[in-house]
Amino acid sequence: MDPIMTELAAASVKTTISPQRTEPTTTTSPELTASGKPRRRFIGKAKKQAQTDGISEPSTIEDFAVAIRDVTKNAGPSRPRVANQVPEEILHDAKLNLAIEQLPANYNFEIHKTVWSVQKAGAKKVALQFPEGLLIFACTISDIVEKFCGVETLVMGDVTYGACCIDDFTAVALGCDFLVHYGHSCLVPVDVTTIKTLYVFVDIGIDVQHFIATVRKNFESGSKLILVGVIQFVQAIQAARKELEIDYILNVPQAKPLSPAEILGCTSPQLSKDENTLIYLGDGRFHLESIMIHNPHLAAFRYDPYDKKFTRERYDHEDMHSLRKHAIETAKKAKRFGLILGTLGRQGSNSILEHLEKKLKDRGLDYTIILLSEIFPGKLAMFEDMDAFIQIACPRLSIDWGYAFAKPLLSPYEASVVFESIPWQEVYPMDFYSNDSLGPWTVNHGKNIRKPRVANGTGSSFAKTRHAATATKASEAPVPSSSAVSSLSNGVTAESIASPLPNSALA
Numbered sequence: 001m002d003p004i005m006t007e008l009a010a011a012s013v014k015t016t017i018s019p020q021r022t023e024p025t026t027t028t029s030p031e032l033t034a035s036g037k038p039r040r041r042f043i044g045k046a047k048k049q050a051q052t053d054g055i056s057e058p059s060t061i062e063d064f065a066v067a068i069r070d071v072t073k074n075a076g077p078s079r080p081r082v083a084n085q086v087p088e089e090i091l092h093d094a095k096l097n098l099a100i101e102q103l104p105a106n107y108n109f110e111i112h113k114t115v116w117s118v119q120k121a122g123a124k125k126v127a128l129q130f131p132e133g134l135l136i137f138a139c140t141i142s143d144i145v146e147k148f149c150g151v152e153t154l155v156m157g158d159v160t161y162g163a164c165c166i167d168d169f170t171a172v173a174l175g176c177d178f179l180v181h182y183g184h185s186c187l188v189p190v191d192v193t194t195i196k197t198l199y200v201f202v203d204i205g206i207d208v209q210h211f212i213a214t215v216r217k218n219f220e221s222g223s224k225l226i227l228v229g230v231i232q233f234v235q236a237i238q239a240a241r242k243e244l245e246i247d248y249i250l251n252v253p254q255a256k257p258l259s260p261a262e263i264l265g266c267t268s269p270q271l272s273k274d275e276n277t278l279i280y281l282g283d284g285r286f287h288l289e290s291i292m293i294h295n296p297h298l299a300a301f302r303y304d305p306y307d308k309k310f311t312r313e314r315y316d317h318e319d320m321h322s323l324r325k326h327a328i329e330t331a332k333k334a335k336r337f338g339l340i341l342g343t344l345g346r347q348g349s350n351s352i353l354e355h356l357e358k359k360l361k362d363r364g365l366d367y368t369i370i371l372l373s374e375i376f377p378g379k380l381a382m383f384e385d386m387d388a389f390i391q392i393a394c395p396r397l398s399i400d401w402g403y404a405f406a407k408p409l410l411s412p413y414e415a416s417v418v419f420e421s422i423p424w425q426e427v428y429p430m431d432f433y434s435n436d437s438l439g440p441w442t443v444n445h446g447k448n449i450r451k452p453r454v455a456n457g458t459g460s461s462f463a464k465t466r467h468a469a470t471a472t473k474a475s476e477a478p479v480p481s482s483s484a485v486s487s488l489s490n491g492v493t494a495e496s497i498a499s500p501l502p503n504s505a506l507a
Helices: 003-011 047-052 094-100 111-121 132-149 168-173 208-218 231-244 286-294 317-331 350-362 377-381 395-404 412-418
Strands: 125-129 152-156 178-182 197-200 224-229 249-252 277-281 299-304 309-313 336-342 366-372 388-392 463-465 504-506
Touching: 094 111, 094 132, 111 132, 111 178, 111 197, 125 132, 125 168, 132 152, 208 231, 208 299, 224 231, 231 249, 231 277, 277 286, 286 299, 286 395, 317 395, 317 412, 336 350, 350 366, 350 388, 350 412, 388 412, 395 412
Parallel strands: 125 152, 125 178, 178 197, 224 249, 224 277, 277 299, 336 366, 336 388
Antiparallel strands: 197 504, 249 463, 299 309
16 A cells, blocks of 8 residues: 555544534633633523423533444535536546545545646645634645645644635745635635635535434424525535425525525524524534524524434523623723724625724724734733724624623624614624625625525525425414424434535635
8 A cells, every 4th residue: 555545544533523613603712700610602592491491402512522423424415516527537546535535424525626626726835724623634634635636735723713714815925826725615705815715615414314304203294494504514405405395385595695505603694574483404503593693583493413403492682682782882982992803814804994994083083903813801901991892803702702801892783883873773683794784894795796606596595495285374483392392213214315516616
């Protein structure tokens, strides 16, 4: 065996991984409280309320662990589209395919396409950027790319919270001429990045049939259901949709420029009042909370594809609104602001910065621009002469962690309420990257952003299908009782279902 292949085989880790989110909570870490215990992210859910649901839930949001062998192998991702056809000599390279076997079979890292793309680009030095949960595979993928592309690689070690953290600037500064970004969709278009970029969504194959059977067990035929998830499971949602639309009135919504069914922690679609039952496919609550915040009328359910649990999820909107209103009212008395521009990847937005600068100047308020890659309570406490802060990084940082800061830490939307650009919204907006956002305190407002095609040709923002089955009344949410919220046994047989979705986009 080739020495490189021997090293790859010896270094591989195929037993278990922690299914951490590819877009973790926010751009800060908890600090110790006065009692010495770490602060927790505000998740809008009290323990007492969770207990009354009669549903088993983890003590913390990230308490899940998954064995890769437990995820059904034949529920894996489909092959790429013809438009991205990889040469046969790469697809059937025996040594390359042997190396790929060192990676979990149900995680589609699109190695063949990566090799072909790097070769086509004539790249010499390739940057690989992973979210925390996928770094376990970084060395193996790096070795494969170096071996079969004849290039130098480097793994970018800075934390990657989400699609907004793509770090093309640093890649260029380090002398790279190609960047592969794993685990997120093309939030920053490939025609905007400063380097040739390949997005690999890392589609994860799951037991789709078990998910379908779980939905059918818990909801009556004819119910109106909304299906959403993170980018890794969008393909699974589209596969399940083909079968579920026979019995249900489905909505697979879209908040452009995201793909249909895709939601982010800061961006999700706003749904009509007559659509009130949501099913989220994914582990953890962070992304789910986004669409719950943006649609407080929804009855939300979460299907975890790793442990196959189906749970009713709730959010304390009143408590969150109270905390944020208090921060806004306090900030209205501020005389000097710290205007924080996030420098982690492309989190910061110059257009929002300029908009907020103008508002501060118009009101005669003093301010100082602060550049930070990560925002911590202890760091901001050093700026003693500031009365309040506005952060242009991640809106969820203010929502989830704002209470942990000694002085108000506002999102651009909250700052706009302070400056009276917009009144307080009774439904807190989650439209930070949406093309159809409320105002210029969001990234894409007023722009005609066209994301590279990553969805099937539904042609509409809200892909709805209606059937002959009798639907429930609009005012009645088909919410099962707590005792009914359960998934089937793991014995449900999964089948491989093809999906028209490609798994990545290349400049």
